[in-house]
Amino acid sequence: MSDSELQLPDLEIYVKDDDIEPMIQWIESVLGNADNKQNNKHGAKLVCHYQQQPVPIVIVKNAGKTGFTSIWFDSRTLPWKNDIECGRAAFTALKKTVRCIDSVWQTGDDPDRWFEISSSGETIINWQ
Secondary structure (H helix, E strand, C coil), X not given: CCCCCCCCCCEEEEECCCCHHXXXXXXXXXXXXXXXXXXXXXXXXXXXXXXXXXXXXXXXXXXXXXXXEEEEECCCXXXXXXXXXXXXXXXXXXXXXXXXXXXXXXXXXXXXXXXXXXXXXXXXXXXX
């Protein structure tokens, strides 16, 4: 199966920043204002809507002690077809380095292979 035939059940990107307010503003600019927003010192949970479907979103600061904030969209009803499209959109809006998987993970793939979008361009990296 090609990557275009496979689809992840959700999207997740990692942003090199711990200020989540601009991230929430970007998300709401794309998906509309959140119905339910809960912020705390570790991140936030919110629910936006896209094409009349709820999109639960979890934001975690310093996810896995990486220095990156995780943004997890628990939905496939999104304006981006994959993590890279979402990552590119986040980088364009936030001007912060973004990391995401570069394809649909399959058995045998390198779990440390990531795509990085930064002011230096787009590269494939090994992120352990």
